[in-house]
Amino acid sequence: MWNELLYAFQEVATLPNFLAMFAGIWGGVIIGAIPGMTGTMAVTLALPFTFYLSPVTSILLLVALYKGSTYGGSISAILIKTPGTASAACTVLDGYPLARAGKGGKALNMALISSCIGDFISNISLFFLAIPLATFALRVGPPEFFMLMAFSLTIVASISGRSLVLGIISACLGLLLATVGEDMYGSFRFALSEDMKSGLGMVPVLIGLFALPELIKMIVFRPEDNAAAMKLGDNRLTLAEFRGSIKSICRGSIIGVILGAIPGIGPSTAAFFSYSEARRTSKNGDKFGEGELEGIAASExxxxxxxxxxxxxxxxxxxxxxVITGVMLGAFMIHGLTPGPLLFQNNLGDVYALFIGILFSSVFLFVAGKATAGAFTKISRIPQTLLLPCILILCVYGIYSIGASPFDVTVLLVMGVVGFAMMLLNIPAAPFLIAFILGPMFEDNMRRSLAISRGDLGVFFQSWISWGFFALTVLFVILTIRREWKKWRDNRDATSASA
Structure with missing residues (x-):
């Protein structure tokens, strides 16, 4: 084994591999920071360039693009309230308030450190736990997936802000829009036009919901403070601030590893799940959503x-x-590597080289993040009267570049108006987004489970995994009701005392 590891290290430690990883990380960070430019787009566009590279170099380039774009999405989420990627949507909740308070650099540093730690723990798990975690993921069928999605939807209670009722209303609107398009049986719902038959794209909805309302607010109300640039303030992350978030970082990394290993869930759900748990357990939970560094740590x-x-x-x-690893599967096949159990038997050296290279990518991510943080924080010096129109242009260009679809641009603009209306009514946008993301998975797995059992609801309680998620859902609902009752009672007592 040690000889194979040494050979793998020698195979990775070459100039072409390091250049590929460095270019991939930098390219991913830049693409991820541009609204509408997703990691999927970056990996897909880079795939043809890997045809003439060695197998290990090709995969390392694609993985580096993936990791860089995931972190890069947090940059625009923090500085301009425009998540570059869907997985950075949760980072907006605390990142942008920190930037508005003159702590954009501090927020970026926390995002970078949290991202690198989460990435490193994920890489270690990939090295040691690939087979056991993959075996566990195989046991998660449609019934278990449905219970997991039901539990995940309880996250709405943690990201609803001051009003749980408004949070539930927002989530219901998100679930409603998630039903637009074709269902699993070929029926069309809310298909008012030919374009709507394929549903609403997640990226246009995401960016329209978070980015455009600020622009509309500036146009409608013309507040004087929008003409000024945000103050930079002290951007250094202190040791005490890092130590206060270390539990959330470790917990978030583990949540990301477990949920990421289950096909179909992805980073977005993991981020919201981790954020919810951090808010529930943190002593500063009441400050989440107002500019709390621990919220960024949990998400990233x-x-x-x-x-x-x-x-x-x-x-x-x-x-x-x-989706991105689906593109990578094509890269594996192009180079004659067949992922699966036989990969560890027939190409063990390549697997070890890939693992070692991925560990190196964590270091490159930290270097690239530190190098770009100073440059990106200068965005906060631009007055919003100049910055917001530029954001609109980037959003429209980014959305149109995905599929050259005018309909996606229309969705972007309409969701901007919807987001502005929600802002005026104090309806939180985060529950809408998490419900919109989880809604299709929730519905599809429920209908698949009932199709398998021919309508028997007992299918949802046939495994210990389903029972575990069911118990967690019930427990979380009870704790939420208890918390809301206590909040109502405290408000009633305070009102009585003032009277």
């Missing part, structure tokens, strides 16, 4: 922790963990 550690974990089912079983 989880979404980057899920990146390496999505490779686990791909390598061990030949099953892509998400």
């Amino acid at each position: 550690s989880a979404n980057n922790g899920a990146c390496g974990a999505t490779m686990i089912p791909l390598l061990a079983l030949g099953v892509p963990g998400d």
Whole structure:
């Protein structure tokens, strides 16, 4: 084994491999930071360039693009309230308030450190736990997946802000829009036009919901403070601030690894799940959503922790963990590598080389993040009267570049108006987004489970995994009701005392 590891290290430690990883990380960070430019787009566009590279170099380039774009999405999420990727949507909740308070650099540093730690833990798990975690992921069928999605939807209670009722209303709107398009049986719902038959794209909805309302607010209300640039303030992350978030970072990394190993979930769900748990357990939970560094730590550690974990089912079983690893599966096949159990028998040296290279990519991510943080924080010096129109142009260009679809641009603009209306009514946008993301998976797995059992609801309680998620769902609902009752009682007592 040691001889194979030494040979693998020698195979990785070459100038072409380091250049490929360095270019991939930098390219991913830049693409991820541009609204509408997703990691999927970056990996797909880079795939043809890997035809003439060695297998290990090709895969390392694609993995580096994936990791870089996942972190890069947090940059625009923090500085301009425009998540570059869907997995960075949760980072907006605390990142942008920190930037508005003159702590954009501090927020970026926390995002970078959390991302690198989550990425490193994910890589270690890929090295040691690929087979066991992949075996566990195989046991998660439609009934278990449905219970997991039901539990995940309880996250809405943690990201609803001050009003749980408004959070539930927002989530219901998200679930409603998630039903637009074709269902699993070929029926069309809300198909008012030919374009709507394929549903609403997640990226246009995401960016329209978070980015455009700020622009509309500036146009409608013309606040004087929008003409000024945000203050930079002290951007150094202190040791005390890091130590206060270390539990959330470790917990988020583990959540990312576990959820990332289950095909179909991906970094977005892991980020919201980790954020919910951090808010529930943190002593500063009431400050989440107002500019709390721990919220950024929880989100970024989880979404980057899920990146390496999505490779686990791909390598061990030949099953892509998400869309990007599905593109990587094509790269494996092009170079004559067949992911699955036989990969560890026939190409063990390449597997070890890939593992070692992925560990190196964590170092490159930290270097690239530190090098770009100073440059990106200068965005906060631009007055918003100049910055927001530029954001609009980037959003429209980024959305149109995905599929050259005017309909996607229309969705972007309409969701901007919807997001502005929700802002005026104090309806939180985060529950809408998480429901929109989880809604299709929730519905599809429920209908698949009932189709398998021919309508028997007992199918949802036939495994210990389903029972475990069911128990967690009930427990979380009870705790939420208890918390809301206590909050109502405290408000009633305070009102009575003032009277």
